[in-house]
Each structure stands twice: as C-alpha cells, then as structure tokens.
Amino acid sequence: MKIGLDISGGDFAPKATIAGAILASKLLAENQQIVLIGDQDIAKQHIEQAGENPAFFEYIHAPDTIGMSEHPTKAIAQKPDSSISRGFQLLKEGAIDSFASAGNTGAMLVGAVFSVKTIPGVIRPAIATNVPKVKSGFGILLDVGANADCKPEMLPQFGLLGSLLAEHVYGIQKPTVGLLNIGEEAEKGNMLTLAAHPLLKENDRITFIGNIEGRELFDDKADVIVCDGFAGNVVLKMAESFYMLTRQKGLDDPFFERFNYEQYGGSPILGVNAPVIIGHGISSPEAIKNMVLLSRNMVESNIVEKIKSAFN
Template sequence: MKIGLDIMGGDYAPKATVLGAIEAYKQLKEDQKLVLIGDRTLIDPILKDNNFNPDLFQIIHTTEVIGMGEHPTKAIVQKPNSSISLGFTLLKDGEIDSFASAGNTGAMLVGAMFSVKTVPGVIRPAIASIVPKAKGGCGILLDVGANADCKPDTLLQFGILGSIYAEHIYNIANAKVGLMNIGEEEEKGNLLTQASYTLMKETELINFIGNIEGRDLFNDKADVIVCDGFTGNVVLKLAESFYVLTLKKGMKDEFFDRFNYEQYGGSPILGVNAPVIIGHGISSPEAIKNMALLSRDMIETKIIDKFKIAFN
C-alpha cells in the first residue's frame, strides 16, 4: 500500500505536513508506506530536526506549488510538476493507491476529474464531511462544496455514495438517508428537493427516511444527510464555527470538541476512481496524520470497488 501525501499543500506546509506524516508513520503497518510529494530540500531538514530517518518515506521531489488562490484548471495544466499535478499523475499510473492534500481545493477536484476520472455511472462526485452526533458517533453530510447546483438524480446518487461510505468506513449498516429541506413534509422545499424526494422515495438503493430540517443535523434521525454543495458548504462552515466559538468563550464540552476538524483529517471526494482526500487549508500535523489514516482506511476497505459495483 502506498499513501500519497502532498507535502506542499496547506497554510502551514511543509512543516505541518511533514510532522503529520511522521505521526501517521507511527500508526501504519510495515507494508503501508507514505509517499511524500514535494520539495526535498525543504522536507529533509524538517526530518533531520525531528531525528527521523528519511528512508522510511518514499519522497518524490518537485519544485512547483499550486497556490491557494490560483485558477484550478489553469494551474493543473500550466504546472505539471507541481505537487498536486504530480500526485495525480502518480495516482493515475498506479504508483500510489491514494492521494491527499491540504492545498487548493479546486485543483484537487479538477485533478481528480482529469486524471482518475469518475466511477462509471456517477454523474458528479461529491465532497463528504463528518457531522458529530449529540449521542455519540457521527453522520455523513454531502455534498459540501463540489457542486453548487445539482439535479435530482445527482442528489439521489449522493445518497448512494454516502450510504456506502458510512457503512464501510464508519460501520453504519443500512444508513438512514435524509434529504435536507425546510420542512419534513413531502411537498416542502424548492423544485430541486421536491423532485429529489420523489426519486429517493421510489428507489430501493438507499434507506430513505424523508426530509430532515437543519435542527436534525446533530440528532440520530439520519446517518447520511444529502444536499446540494451550496447548502452543504454553508452548513459545514457554520458547524466548524461552533468549535472555534467554544474555545473563544472558554468552554470545554465533549460534543463541541468533536467539531474540531483535526479529528477527521480531511474530506473525501466520493465517486472518483481512487481514494482522494482534501484537507483543510489550516491543517495542523494532527489533521495531516488523520488525513493519511483515512486514506489508509479507504484503501483497506476497497471502497472504490464498492462504488463501482453499486453504479454498475
């Protein structure tokens, strides 16, 4: 197993990414190797400062970096030797089994679509995120930013992708799928949610429990919450603010502590032909470590094969 990690991506790279890789190494088995993609002249001194043997990693040297503010499509094409572009080349060629980066989100999406492409039958891939539940455990929210505008059949597919991910990564069998809406009644919502409700109700591919409202996000009503990427991103950013607010207010609460993005590492792009994970731009070493471990879990469970079977 080879886990690809972009060392140059993120606001605190390369130090945070290298330190995160060191921590991830401690939890990996001997046959699970981290492949660091980035500028070796920057990586080696950090490893030396931490008394870590560089031979324990495979390091792919590159000197270009796609900045956070660069245009994703142009950057991928114009910077083929960047850490993100090179990572996707390695992923496409089978040199690594997964690829994760806390860098430019758009470039990660474009790179995944251009290189490994979508699973046959999947209309649009979705970015999934974790939602802590008040009584423990977690739920899956998708899409949280890949698709601002969606069609009903796309939302149905998000429900399928989320259900498979919940089962094989978080051991949630027969996940309850809810459609985010402004009311529980079937006729509520806009044209998108009304049409999506009909499609989701009629299929046997998911365990659809109907509409849910924003207040149901953190209870046990649904395990997988489906929405368009515009709505999902607003919800995600609001949820992330809870943890920051508790810190500022000097509050210590186990539930709100679970809103800390570091625990989950990153958000997978579900529906592409390889495990691809996007990390938070402000990723700390702890977040990078957990992003690498999530990559490992996605490889071990062969979740991409599960997606392919579902959409065959």
C-alpha cells in the same frame, strides 16, 4: 500500500504536513508507506530536524506549488511539476494507492476528475464530511462543495455514495439517508428538493427516511444527509464555527469538541476511480495525521471498487 501526501499544500506547509506524516507513519503497518510529494530536500531536512529517519518515507520531487488563490484548471495544466499535478499523475499511473492534500480544493477536484476520472454511472463526484451526533458518533453530509448547483437525480446518487462510505469505511450498518430541507413534509422545499424527494424515495439501493431539517442535523434521525454543494458548504462552515466559538468563549463541552476538524483529517471525494482526500487549508499536524489514516482506511476498505460495483 503507498499513501500519497502533498507536503506543499496548506497554510502551514511543509512543516505541518511533514510533522503530520511523521505522526501517521508511527501508526501504519510495515507494508504501508507514505509517499511525500513536494520539495524532496526540504522534506528530508524537516524529517532530520525532527529526529526521524528520512528512509522511513518515499519521495517524489515536485518543486512547484499551486497556490490557494490560483485558478484550478489553469494551474493543473500550467504547473505539471506542482505537488498536486504530480500526485494525480502518480495516482493515475497506479504508483500510489491514494492521494491527499490540504492544498487548493478546486485543483484537487479538477485533478481527480481529469486524471483518475469519474466512475462510470456517477453523474458528478461529491465531497463528503463528518457531522457529529449529540449522543455519539457522527453522520455523513454530502455534497459540501463540489457541486454548487445540482440536478435532482444527483441527490439519490449522493445518498448511495454516502451510504457506501458510512457502511464500508465507518462501519455504520444499514445507514439511513435524509434529505436536508426546510420542513419535514414532502411537499416543502425548493425546486431541487421537491424533485429529488420522490427520486430518493423510489431508490431501493438506499434507506431513505424523508426530509431532515437543520435542527435535526446533529441527532440520530439520519446517518447520511444529502444536499446540493452550496447548502452543504454553508452548513459545513457554520458547523466548523461551533468549535471556534466554544474555544473563544472558554467553554469545555465534549460534544462541541467533536466539531474540531482535526479529528476527521479531511473530506473524501466520492465517485472517482481512486481514494482522494481534501484536507482543511489550516490543517495542523494532527489533522494531517488523521487525513493519512483516513486514506489508509479508504484503501483497506476497497471503497472505490464497492462504489464501482454499486453503479455498474
């Protein structure tokens, strides 16, 4: 197994990404190797400074970087030697089994769709994230940013994508699916949720339990919560603020500790033909480590083939 990692993407790259790769490498099996994609000389220099052997990794030299503020489509086309462009080329060729980056989110989405492409039958890929539950564990929320505007028929697909991720990567048996809405009643909501509700209810590939209000997001009512990418991204950013607020207030609470993004590493793009993980721009070495481990778990679970089969 070859796990591709962009070492140039992220606010603290390459130091944090390489440090995270070193941490992850100690937890991988002998047949699992991290492929570092970025400036090869800088990567080896950082690894040697950390007292580690550069031979433990493979390297793909990609001297260019796509900045966080660059236009995704233009940057992918105009910077073929960037770490993100090279990573997706390798993924397309099958030279790596997965690709992860804490760099430009838009470029990661564009790269995924235009290189390995969307799985046939999937209308639009979605980004999924973990939502901590009060009692224990976590649920899956999607979409959280790939599709700001959605058609009603996309939400049942998100429900199926999230269910497959929950079951095969996270081991949640028979995951339930809820629709994020402003009320429990089927008659409530905007045009999107009103149209999507009956489609979710009629879909026999998922276990739909009805609407989920914002106050129910962190309980055990649903394992998978679906919404459009606009609402999902607002919820994601609000949830991320919980952990920062508790830190600022000096509060020590096990539940809010689980809102720390570092524990989850990154957010998978579901619905494309290879495992692709997007990391937080401020990813620390711990977050990078967990992003690599999530990449490994997605490859081991064969989640992409299971999604292909479900949408065939």
